[in-house]
Amino acid sequence: MSTKATLFSGMAPSADSLQIGNYIGALQQWVEMQDTYNAIFCVVDLHAITVPQDPKTLAASTRTTAAQYIAAGIDPEQSILFVQSHVSAHTELAWILNTITGFGEASRMTQFKDKAAKQGTEAASLGLFAYPTLMAADILLYDATAVPVGDDQRQHIELTRDLGGRFNSRFGETFKLPEAVIMKETARIYDLQNPEAKMSKTSVSDSGVIWMMDEPSKTAKKIKSAVTDDDREIRFDRGAKPGVSNLLTILSAFTSTPMPELEASFAGRGYGDLKSTVADAVVATFEPMRARALELLSDPAELDRILSRNAARAEELAKPKLATVYERVGLLPRS
Ligand code: AQP
Numbered sequence: 001m002s003t004k005a006t007l008f009s010g011m012a013p014s015a016d017s018l019q020i021g022n023y024i025g026a027l028q029q030w031v032e033m034q035d036t037y038n039a040i041f042c043v044v045d046l047h048a049i050t051v052p053q054d055p056k057t058l059a060a061s062t063r064t065t066a067a068q069y070i071a072a073g074i075d076p077e078q079s080i081l082f083v084q085s086h087v088s089a090h091t092e093l094a095w096i097l098n099t100i101t102g103f104g105e106a107s108r109m110t111q112f113k114d115k116a117a118k119q120g121t122e123a124a125s126l127g128l129f130a131y132p133t134l135m136a137a138d139i140l141l142y143d144a145t146a147v148p149v150g151d152d153q154r155q156h157i158e159l160t161r162d163l164g165g166r167f168n169s170r171f172g173e174t175f176k177l178p179e180a181v182i183m184k185e186t187a188r189i190y191d192l193q194n195p196e197a198k199m200s201k202t203s204v205s206d207s208g209v210i211w212m213m214d215e216p217s218k219t220a221k222k223i224k225s226a227v228t229d230d231d232r233e234i235r236f237d238r239g240a241k242p243g244v245s246n247l248l249t250i251l252s253a254f255t256s257t258p259m260p261e262l263e264a265s266f267a268g269r270g271y272g273d274l275k276s277t278v279a280d281a282v283v284a285t286f287e288p289m290r291a292r293a294l295e296l297l298s299d300p301a302e303l304d305r306i307l308s309r310n311a312a313r314a315e316e317l318a319k320p321k322l323a324t325v326y327e328r329v330g331l332l333p334r335s
Helices: 020-033 055-072 089-098 103-107 110-119 131-140 151-171 216-224 242-255 259-265 271-297 300-329
Strands: 006-011 038-043 080-083 146-149 179-182
Touching: 006 020, 006 131, 020 038, 020 055, 020 146, 020 242, 038 055, 055 080, 055 271, 055 300, 080 300, 089 131, 089 151, 089 300, 110 131, 110 151, 131 151, 146 151, 151 179, 151 300, 216 271, 242 259, 242 271, 271 300
Parallel strands: 006 038, 006 146, 038 080, 146 179
Antiparallel strands: none
């Protein structure tokens, strides 16, 4: 690999399509960053099984997520694009990190508290509790210093830095420590029907979620039915006008137009006009991506070959790092 810094990021295949928030908050920016970094993009299937999931659909969702990365512009010849469970060093390093993570330290992770609360704390698994140490392993294995994530992941990057630093001071300099690259402030996208709640792959209602794999007519219909307010003015104000602000955020991301310019261009125009403009912009971007993803999915054997080749590339980097870790910890090498 070159002298470029390494970037690692991933998304969980927790649904049969990514949603527009995943695109604006992550994927769109990954594509912009892949030339600047040695970029590694992972479909984190082992993270997806930390909450109840359907084993009948996981493999298909994993393929679809990978196809969507490629369809959005991730180049699997240039960047490394692979499936987490194909490289066993991730779980092996996660175990080592578990042994140097404090129980109290892990208990402070707010995402665990949020996700556990969704299922009822008693039902939360040990895997969900250990999610942040697996994520730390994902990052530290590759000496990734750039980790583009949403603001909700900041605490996990801090933990990764703490664990990497702790390992280095106990066992000798082994890992580079990452910096979180937090995505733009405006990048958070909210549910179309409930614009106070973050849009999620696992949102309860389908009508509030714009899926990248939805048919264009369905996408347009959902946007045209988005909740707004009784006022008539089009301006960005998350507190007073969450629905309108959400639509403006989407339009700003899809047209690369700064918010004040966008607001000025809608002066005197109505909500119907705003919704049609947003729908056109989203459809224009997603329609060709959906077509490309469907094309890739029509030949699963070829897609699997791409993923397998890329897993080998990832493994080439991960294996020697894991061997160093085992040696530093004092594990007896297998002869
Ligand atoms: N609504 C959103 N707005 C902006 N960014 C978002 N991301 C997710 N939702 C939004 C970003 O997408 C990446 C996805 O990471 P993930 O799949 O590991 O999990 P997540 O953040 O929990 O995503 P979801 O869609 O909400 O999935 P579920 O429902 O499975 O929990 C991250 O970089 C995130 O910031």
